[in-house]
Every structure is written in structure tokens, then in C-alpha cells.
Amino acid sequence: MPLIDLSGERFHVELAGPQDAPPLVLAHSLGCTLGMWDEVAPLLAQSRRVIRYDARGHGESVAPDQVYAMGDLGRDVLALMDQLGIAHADFCGLSLGGMVGQWLALNAPQRLTRLVLANTTAHAGPARFWDQRIKAVRRDGVEPIADSMIDSWFTPDFRARAPERVASVRAMVAGTQPAGYMGTSCAMRDMDFRAGLDRIRTQTLVLVSDADRSTPPAWGEAIAAAIPGARLERLPGGHLSAVEQPEAFVAAVARFLG
Template sequence: MPYAAVNGTELHYRIDGDRHGNAPWIILSNSLGSDLSMWTPQVEPLSRHFRVLRYDTRGHGHSEVPKGPYTIDQLAGDVLGLMDTLKIARANFCGISMGGLTGVALAARHADRLERVVLSNTAARIGSPEVWAPRVARARGEGMVALAEAVLPRWFTAEFIEREPVVFAMIRDVFVHIDKEGYALNCEAIDATDLRPEVPGIKVPALVISGTHDVATLPEQGRELAQALPGARYVELDAAHISNIEKSESFTKTVLDFLTEPK
């Protein structure tokens, strides 16, 4: 498995498509409690048009779990460090949930490194201390298996869970094997982040995607984010929180249409 030493942390990544070709790059950033495998439905369609870079956020998957605290500056800096290591001058970026928050930070603070950005099932301010403090305590005290029963039913609609038990089982398997301290540290980083004041200054072309049934990042928050982003496009899918899996075909088409349209 390929790793890159970025900001003192070993990050696991994967590249699909012709790495040494001339296609533009797209970077995919995972949600809290998942890893780069969550992008499996998008990899093949995207790699027809892009060089696709996926990575496990610090504290997740096969990436290292450095000591905390973690900050949104670090999460964005990890992306920039990975780009520098792989000699990627500019890229498109697509992130979901925590990955979307990372995308907001990158667009606000490092616009020169981005072409276009997709911000899915996210907000410039996600949750509150009343949400995150108990989540952190439970992760550290009871572990990821206990937390899975509370968190994962919020990721998908009940209909999807019933219809796709194997997919849900695979998602759960990834979740319960996330390092509990890595998960907790990322929760604290999200809780400490409020990028709402920075959003109006973003100049990077942006697409915001929400899920109609998302209870983690409400569609109202997605609409607010899109309205605050100059010229942003907003699309709402008939999904809950992990819309790129629940409505994979619609999600992929929406993202590809946005990324490939002429400027």
C-alpha cells in the first residue's frame, strides 16, 4: 500500500487512472468514520476523465494516528502536503461530511491549488459541543462497536439499509475498525471548526450536494452554504448522509457534469 510522509504523519493513499497521463486530478476526501473505500462507486467513472487520488484522513483507515489535538488547518494541510509529495500543482476536490469541511477550508485559504470543489453532505459549521462531547466520550470510553449502533443508522435511510444489507455491513466493518482515538480527535477538530465567516470570500467554483433525509448535516445547512458561496450550484439528492453511496449513480453524474462542463 502506498504511503506518504506528510506533516509528520504517514498517510495512506491510492491513485486510479493514468497517474503519468495528462488528465486533470481529482482528490476525494472521506467522511468521519470511514476510509478511502467509501469512494468505490465513483472511482471507475471518474477515472475515465481524471487521475483520481483517494487518501485516508489522519486517524482513519490505514493512515497513522498521530497525537492530538487535530485542527482543520492540519486536515487541509495534509491534502496540500500530499499534493506536494505527488507533484500535483492544482486539482479538483470532492469531500463528504468531514471531507467537505476540509474542502471548505482549502477553498477559503488555498484557492490557488484548486480548480473546482464539491462539498457534499457538509456545512461550514457541523454540529455543536452538545453533539460532539458525548460522541467523543463514548468513542474513548466504549469503543467503535458501541458507537456504530448510534451513528450508522443516521448515515442511510431505513429503506437503503434494508435493501442493501451487504453494503451496509461493509460500511459498518470499516467504521468499527477505525482507531477510536483517531475518531475522537477528528470529532474534536470538527467541533472546533467554524468556517462560516470565510465562506463568502471563496472564489473557487463550487458544487454543494445535500441529502433530503440527512439528519447529520441538514439540507437547510447545505442550502445556506451554497447561498453563502458566490456562484455556487446546489443539488439535493433523495438520500441521507452518505449520498455518494446511497444514490451513487445520481451523485456521480452530478459531480461529473459539474467538473467537466466548460468554464
């Protein structure tokens, strides 16, 4: 589990798969770590050079106490690719990671080969929601909101049949540094890519989940309808599709990446 220095800031990165295989960057959800990908990364690494990382503000990566912008998170990916000597890569982002993917497709399309946007949105809702969440985390930390996040992320069926995995994801959320959670929430609050989606030319797959209560299918459908030539695929289950439906997730991504 190496720590990489990017312009004086520490990032936690894990690599898997053949060194000469096509690179695939995986970007996780708000409140998670690269451990969100534990089920799918080994499967994807059979044919890809998989790069997964803790985003700024999460896990073992740097977590400055400041307002983040989506561009900060996107430039972290570019800096990571530069450090690893990767000129261009496939990118797969879920939720927050999908927002970062949209920023990359709009601002650094030459660095992307193909793009997977899973369980995400181009606009994360009213600013007052995020302002209230930021205020609550600044006052009480992340632990008090962990249960409500888990409840919105997973279906009751999955929570019943995989309690240990659900608990591990909850631990990721509860362990997120408040500064990192608040900074990232600012980036999500201020993000709005809706007017620019028709300018994306990167070949794109959008994944939605039938029972996703955090980013309802209609939000992903809107992204797919706006990006020229984008594909849309539906998965069963809840918001963290890579955790709840790893086989279906990998199958959809593998079909798209060829």
C-alpha cells in the same frame, strides 16, 4: 494500496485513472476510509486522475492521540498534492471531507481548480455534543456508536436492499482507532466557517440529499447561498450519497467538472 510518507507520517493513498488526466482529490466522511468511494471512484477515473486517501486518524493512515484541527487535515491534503507533484486539483469532499474542502478554499485557494462540497456543513453543531461523543469513545471505543452512525447515514430502503455494503461501512466505523476518531471530532467541534464563506472564490458545487439526517439539506443550502456563484444540486437518499446514490452522485459531479 500504497503507503506514502508525508513529513514522517504515514498516509494510505490510492490512485486511479489516466496519469495525464485532470486530478481530482476525494475526501471521505468521519469514521470512514477511502473505501467509502468504492462505487464512484472507478466511474470518475474514466476521465480523471482520482486521488483518494485515508484521512488522518482513519484507516491505514497515521492516527496520533492528540487534538486535531481542521487546518491539520487541510495541510495533509496539500502535503499529499506536493508529494504527488500536483500544483492544483479539483477537490470533492463529503461530510468531514467537505469541511476540509472549505478550509482549503479559504486558506489555499490557489491549489484548487473546482470544489464539490457534498452532504456537509460549515458548522458542526454545539460543542457539548462533540465533547460527550469524545468522552464516550475515550471510555468505550468506537464500536458502541457504530450502529447509531449507520442508522443516521442511510435510509431504511438502502439498508434493506444493500445489507452487505452497509455492513462494510459499519466495519469502517467500528475499525476506526479511538484516538483518530476523537482527534477528528475535536476538529469538527472547533470548526466554524460560516463567517468566511462569502470570501470563497473557487467555483463550487454543493450537493445535498433529501433524506440526510446527519447534515440536513438546509445546512448545505446555507453554504450554497453564502458562497458567491455556488451551484446547488439535490440528490435522493441519505447522508453518504456517494454510497447510496453513486450514479446520481457521479452524474452531478461530472456535469460540474465538465
